[in-house]
Amino acid sequence: MSRILVAFLIVFPFIGLFLTFPTSFSWDEAILNTIAYVISIALVNVWLGVGTAWWLLFTESRWKSWVEWLTFLPLFIPVLASMFGMYIALAQVGLIGTYTGVGLVLLVTTLPYSIRLAYNAMYVIGRPLLEQALTFAPLARIGFVLLPLLKESVRTIVLFSTVIVLSQFVLVQLIGAGLIPTVTTRLYQAYAGNDVSQALQNTWVLVSLPVLFYIGLGGIFSIWIRLVKGRLQ
């Protein structure tokens, strides 16, 4: 009985969606902006998240605990609380209402999660096993060992950063000054203006993107590992 209840609670938000598919779909600036942000923020998150986690795991620097504290600090402060600080800082350098400004705040809000995810994954794999990879040249180390070992955490980082980027409405509106349209900002406008077909299309984009990226990345990793193993046969 409890399983049925849990299943219902998980499926419940999507029941309405599956009953009403959009009848038409049109690519617009908001969708293209969203996809560009999702891909670029996810890539930078994987790069900086895994890189910082590696540094935190291996460094002996006396600054390590400070850096660790700083990188995880945003996890403890709600975005709404830090938003105004970011607004003032970006206004000083003229990045309000720009694509760069919006990209920067989206990165700032996602990166701490990515560092934590990558760090936890490396901690579970263990420093001794990761050190074995150091005996291989950098490209072989990444391609043959680190990517396959970290594939699940990379997928999770991409999923998390995608979902967080897609969830930001207030931040994008404030820093983008209403000039940078994304699916999320359009969705709220569609709801407010009672534009059902626009709202439905944007909702489907929001639901589809994380699922597509997660499944797509899984496929890419499977192909990659097959190639790696083929090279060793």
Add this chain to the structure above:
Amino acid sequence: MSLVLSGIRKRFKDRDVLSGIDLTIPNGEIHALVGVSGSGKSTLLRIIAGLETLDAGTVTWEELPLHGVPPHLRRITMLSQSPLLFPHLTVGENVTLATPNRSREEAEVWLTRVKLPGRYDAEVHELSGGEQQRVSFARALAAAPRLILLDEPFTNLDPGLKSELQRLIRDLVRELELTALLVTHDREEAMLVADRVTLLETGHVRVTGTPVLLSETESTFGDFVELGGAFYPSTEIDVSTEPTSDSLVLVRPFIRFGHHFGEYRRSTGEYVILPRNESFEVGKTYYLRQKQGGI
């Protein structure tokens, strides 16, 4: 041509782990670093492998200073307590990855050398701990190193497997004319495997010498025998095959370099190797007691 460690110092937080280590290991030698936990032996190995930085001193290998040389360019491999095989690769793929040309044929030769022929396509988890350690050794050798670092690689193995792998590693290292540095807290293991032994104590080199020399000169190699909680020079101790009320059981007589030694365990839990005694016979049990009229 040798490994030269000069003035190596390493400090972790408030503790000096290595306090000025000077050591020269000639090419082709199997050298054992013996010491209790915390004596700095594994840290020294990690510094040589490039996995740890040093605070002072130099490491020179084949006349080249290793400072700033990344681990993959050192031609040094390391074997640890755990096999540390990559789980997403098969047994053979783990070895192939280490070969300079990524050659399956070469990897199969190495697997045969460590007595695992035909296991190329086996998954890592299908192998026992001892077999995994052998694969790990094959991987270490497949990288064509000139120096191999052995960080207590026999610790987690059962006794039979342990001696089998000790012999295998010793024989292959000699055959390939590699230099090997073995870290262990087991003095018997050091005597069985190494050409020379260095005793490390709280970050210092206490003494370096052949196992036979150390067994005759070093108290930690059995110069003093514990009886009833007190220590006596070994010259004051009688050995017999008959037990008495004040006697101590002597276990595991063994032969090294053609000489007979025996090992017993002190009340502190520490194993002590007794000085040479040609009357020791492997497989027999002996008892120690204070000599009549002794101190």
